[in-house]
Amino acid sequence: MVFVREMGEADIETVSSVRIASWRAAYAGMVPQAYLDGMSPEEDVRVRRERFARRDGGALDLVAESGGVVVGWLAMGPCRDPDAQAGDGEIYALYVRPDVIGTGAGHALMDAALAAAKERHLRRLLLWVLEDNARARRFYGSAGFGMDGTRSMWEVGGTAVPELRYRLDLS
Template structure:
């Protein structure tokens, strides 16, 4: 197996990112939220949202792509921590998804470590993320990477079903 390459996302990646994101939702959130919601997700609609956000948020959000053997296998994005409408001096991992065919290949780890490295280099003292409370696999992944739950929980509802999120934090060391 060849090395994982992490690079900045470009506009042309939006379609593949949408495929990875929707595949990730359908795999990781099966049984955690209504299946009807997961079945209704559209790669084409998500790709359109990715394209709009890629342009609109280019100044504040960092999008990263993981590749192996020239194939895009994962995506992550991070930026300023969002607390309501207020931005803080901390960073937030907004999303990280790996093509389900590449789970446990080190893709997620490579993306997360590059996000942490960039946030640390940018001078952020902490990095936050939100994860579904019942997503034990993701929670273990983040805990192995040094993130810890800080006690904050937030309601999240999908098609009338509660799927609460918990907040994780990791202290960063400025590079």
């Protein structure tokens, strides 16, 4: 059984661990391996702590627990895209530990995010996904998201990686 709750400060180290393990598993072959190998748990914890401390109420971090252990993390908030409209939200990140993919943790996080978006009266949610990440693209498609035709290049470790923007209309 997966339980979703708001992330607390005590979850930061575990969330960093989930994020790094997920990046290394999901993005192998899509971003430079040297970048993945060089990801620092200590640096990630530092960044997460800074972001957690300066949350302004617009951002929401959720964690998924299974058996009392954090196995996933989702971050969302106001859309950061320059063409964002009033009522647009964005899912910034959704990661689950590689060993729990397919157990429902990702779907539980997404369901909670969609409920939160509706409570916030958002009219649509956007997210960015790597063009070559077929698994994530299928997952977002199954949650009702679709490509909106916007493509961007994201610089990771000195390499330009193509991303696609997905959108879900909530109204």
